[in-house]
Amino acid sequence: MKNRILVLGAGFAGLELVTLLSDALGDTIDATLIDQSDHFVFGFSKLDVTFGKKTPDAVKLPYRNIVKPGVRFLQRTVTSIDPEARRVTTDQETLEADYLIVGLGADYDYDATPGLITGGNEFYSVAGATRLRDVLTGFPSGHAIVGVCDAPFKCPPAPSEAALMLHDHLVGRGIRDRCEITLVIPFGKPVPPSPDTSTALIAAFAERKITFIPDRKVKALDGSRRTAILDDGAELPYDLFLGVPKHRVPSVVEASGMVENGWVAVNPRTLETKWPGVFAVGDLANTGTPKAGVFAEGTARSVASTVIAEIRGAGRTEPNAGAGSCYIEFGGGRVGRVDVDFFSGPKPTGVFHGASTELRADKDNFGATRRRRWFGTA
Ligand SMILES: Cc1cc2nc3c(=O)[nH]c(=O)nc-3n(C[C@H](O)[C@H](O)[C@H](O)COP(=O)(O)OP(=O)(O)OC[C@H]3O[C@@H](n4cnc5c(N)ncnc54)[C@H](O)[C@@H]3O)c2cc1C
Numbered sequence: 128m129k130n131r132i133l134v135l136g137a138g139f140a141g142l143e144l145v146t147l148l149s150d151a152l153g154d155t156i157d158a159t160l161i162d163q164s165d166h167f168v169f170g171f172s173k174l175d176v177t178f179g180k181k182t183p184d185a186v187k188l189p190y191r192n193i194v195k196p197g198v199r200f201l202q203r204t205v206t207s208i209d210p211e212a213r214r215v216t217t218d219q220e221t222l223e224a225d226y227l228i229v230g231l232g233a234d235y236d237y238d239a240t241p242g243l244i245t246g247g248n249e250f251y252s253v254a255g256a257t258r259l260r261d262v263l264t265g266f267p268s269g270h271a272i273v274g275v276c277d278a279p280f281k282c283p284p285a286p287s288e289a290a291l292m293l294h295d296h297l298v299g300r301g302i303r304d305r306c307e308i309t310l311v312i313p314f315g316k317p318v319p320p321s322p323d324t325s326t327a328l329i330a331a332f333a334e335r336k337i338t339f340i341p342d343r344k345v346k347a348l349d350g351s352r353r354t355a356i357l358d359d360g361a362e363l364p365y366d367l368f369l370g371v372p373k374h375r376v377p378s379v380v381e382a383s384g385m386v387e388n389g390w391v392a393v394n395p396r397t398l399e400t401k402w403p404g405v406f407a408v409g410d411l412a413n414t415g416t417p418k419a420g421v422f423a424e425g426t427a428r429s430v431a432s433t434v435i436a437e438i439r440g441a442g443r444t445e446p447n448a449g450a451g452s453c454y455i456e457f458g459g460g461r462v463g464r465v466d467v468d469f470f471s472g473p474k475p476t477g478v479f480h481g482a483s484t485e486l487r488a489d490k491d492n493f494g495a496t497r498r499r500r501w502f503g504t505a
Pocket residue numbers: 135136137138139140141161162163164167169170171172173174203204205206230231232233250251252281282285377379408409410411418419420421422423453454
C-alpha cells in the first residue's frame with residue numbers, strides 16, 4: 128500500500144514539499160497536490176506587475192507543467208478540512224490521507240480596512256497589482272501613500288520596495304517633482320531584525336525624499352475626502368493609495384478548528400499540529416517567523432524530512448531552521464539582500480548585503496532555480 132500524502136496549497140511551501148517527496152520517494156508514494164488556481168505566481172512578481180515591468184500573463188507558472196513521479200496535481204477548491212480524520216472535501220470529492228499537510232497561505236481581509244478597495248488600491252494580489260498598474264499609468268501628480276493596514280503581512284520589506292519602485296516609476300514618467308511619496312508601516316524600522324538593512328532603507332528613502340512614518344497602521348480610507356486615517360487618529364490626504372491589506376487565514380482553515388490566535392498552531396521546529404500525521408506549512412503556520420517564501424520553503428523541508436524518514440523507516444526530522452535570505456529592491460535596478468535567522472540566537476538577527484547589480488542576478492537566479500525545480504521550465 129502506498130502512503131497517501133495530501134498537500135493542500137501549491138504555493139512556495141506545497142511546491143517545495145512535493146518536489147522533495149518526489150525526489151526522495153518517487154512513485155512509491157501516492158501524493159496529491161491541490162490548488163484552486165491553475166498557476167503559481169511568485170510574490171515578488173506582483174511588484175513587477177504593479178510597476179509595469181512584466182505583464183500578468185508573463186508571471187504565471189502553470190501547474191500543468193508539474194511532472195513528478197508519485198505526485199498528481201488537482202485543480203480544486205478545498206471546502207472543508209477534518210484534521211481528526213485526515214479527511215478533506217473539495218468542490219468535487221472527498222479525499223483521505225495518511226499524511227495531511229496544510230499550506231493554503233494567507234488570505235486578505237479587505238473588509239477590515241473600510242475604504243481600502245473603494246477609495247484606494249492594493250498590490251498584494253495579482254488582480255490588485257494589475258488594476259494599480261493601470262491607475263499608475265494615468266496618475267498625473269500628487270501625494271502617493273504606500274500604507275500597511277495591519278501586521279503580520281507577507282514579505283515585511285515589500286512596502287519599502289514598493290515605495291522605492293514607485294519613486295523610479297514617477298521619475299521615469301518625468302513627474303516625480305510633482306509628486307510626494309509617504310510610506311506608513313506598523314514597525315519601528317523597515318526590517319526589524321536587521322538594523323543595517325533598516326538604516327540602508329531609511330537612507331534610500333531620505334535620498335529620494337520619501338517620507339517614512341514608522342509604527343503606524345492605516346485604519347481606514349475616507350475615499351470621499353481622499354484621506355487615510357491612521358491608527359492614532361492622524362489624517363493624511365492622498366491622491367493615490369497603494370495598500371497592503373490585513374492578512375488572515377483562509378476561511379476553510381478557520382472552520383477546521385486548527386486555528387489559535389489567528390493562525391494554525393504548530394510546533395515551530397517540526398510543523399506538527401496536535402493531530403498525528405497533520406502538519407501546517409508556510410504563511411498560515413504560526414512559527415514566529417515572517418510570512419515569506421523562503422521561510423515557507425524551510426517549513427516544507429522540515430516536514431518532507433519527517434515524512435521521508437517515517438516512510439523509509441530511517442533518517443530523522445530536519446528541524447525548521449527559521450532562517451532565509453530575502454532580496455530587497457532598492458530601485459535603480461539594484462537589489463540588496465538580508466540573511467535573517469530567527470531561531471539560532473536569543474533574538475532574531477539579519478545580516479545585510481548592500482544593494483548591487485550582482486545581487487539582482489542572484490535574485491533572478493533564485494526565481495530560475497524554483498521554476499526549474501518545481502515546474503521543469505527555464
Ligand atoms: C508583493 C509581495 C512580494 C513578496 N516578495 C517576496 C520575496 O521577495 N521573497 C519571499 O521569500 N517572499 C516574498 N513574498 C511572500 C511570499 O509570496 C509568501 O510568503 C509565500 O508565497 C507563502 O507561501 P505559502 O506556500 O505559505 O502560500 P502561497 O504561496 O500563498 O500559496 C497558497 C496557495 O493556496 C491556494 N489556496 C488558498 N485557499 C485555497 C482553497 N480553499 N482551495 C484550494 N487552494 C487554495 C492558493 O491558490 C495558493 O496557491 C512576497 C509577497 C508579496 C505579496
